[in-house]
Amino acid sequence: MSTIAFLGAGNIANAIMGGLISDGHSLFAFDPIEHCRERARGQGVTIASSNTDAISKADIVMLCVKPDVILDLLDEITSSSQGKLFISVAAGITTASMLSRLPEATALVRCMPNTPALVKTGMTALFASPAVTAEQRASATSVLSSVGESLWVDTEAELDIVTAVSGSGPAYFFLMMESLINAGVAEGLSTEISTQLVLQTALGAAVMAKQSESDAGTLRKQVTSPGGTTQAAIEHFQSVKFEKAVGDAVNAARTRSVELSKN
Structure with a gap:
């Protein structure tokens, strides 16, 4: 099993830690915030005295700090980073930006998880820098699969689309659920029942x-009987251009992701 260091021990980091501990990995972590350290310690993670102390013990380094501090963190640890696999979950920070602060030919994986990782049902897309070996790809897949499913993209630009579809995606479904709950209440149901x-x-x-061999469009058509209640609702969605609104929203999220990566 790999020895893994977590730099940053927030919510996503703790979700990944929980999955890895159950798989038998040896974990170290450092976070400047005491309650984050204590939460990680409570999971059985060994708390290091500093970022450099944490990575000195590890084969794999998880970069789980906020995007606005990650480059300063890399400056701090660069002298101790030779030969390690780095996996970053920092949104909007490109591999080029991170590699500019690390030794030449550092193996770096950038990934985009989403919040269902907190309940082990996440979806994570990963992108590898040129120095990442097949064995390191397998290691990164194993780490992120501990909190759900994972897949690899061929280009870093695809991560902006991933961000717009699955990274931000849970919020879209929450909005739909919120709206449907409110609609049920407006029609006369209690909030609890709705x-x-x-x-x-x-x-x-x-x-x-997930389990069907049919795509989402086919499943929708199968439940939409001609002249029935579902058709009435679907036709209304289509009349207000629901699909265009979804497409425009995803495009707005992708555009913002590109903007953030350039800042």
Whole structure:
């Protein structure tokens, strides 16, 4: 099993730690915030005395700090980083920016997880710098698969699209659920009943789509009987250009992701 150091021990880091500990990995972590250190310690993670102390013990280094401090962090640890695999979850910080602060030919993986990782149902896309070996790719896949599913993209630009689809995606579904709950209440249901109906329906639809050999469009058509209630709702969605609104929202998120990566 690999020895893994976490620099930063916030929510996503703790979710990944939990999955890795159950798989038998040896983990070290450092975070300047005491309650983050204590939460990691409570999971069985060994708390290091500093960032450099943490990575001195590791084969793999998880960069889980905020985007606005990651480059300063890399400056701090660069002298201790030779020969290690780095995996960054910092949104909007390109591999070029990070590699400029690290030794030449450093193996770096940039990834975009999403918040369902907190309940081990996340979706993470990964992109590898040229120095990353096949073995290191397998290691990175293993790390991120501890909190859900993972896949690799061929170009870093695709991560901006990933950010717009799955990185921000949970919020889109939460908005739909929130709106549907409110609509149920407006039609006369209690908040409790409407919430239970919507959450289980969302879960059931996701599981059904996941397990079915049919695509989402086919599943939608199968449940939409001509002249029925579902058709009435779908036709209204289409009349207000629901699909265009979704496309425009994803484009706005992608555009913002590109802007942030250039700042």
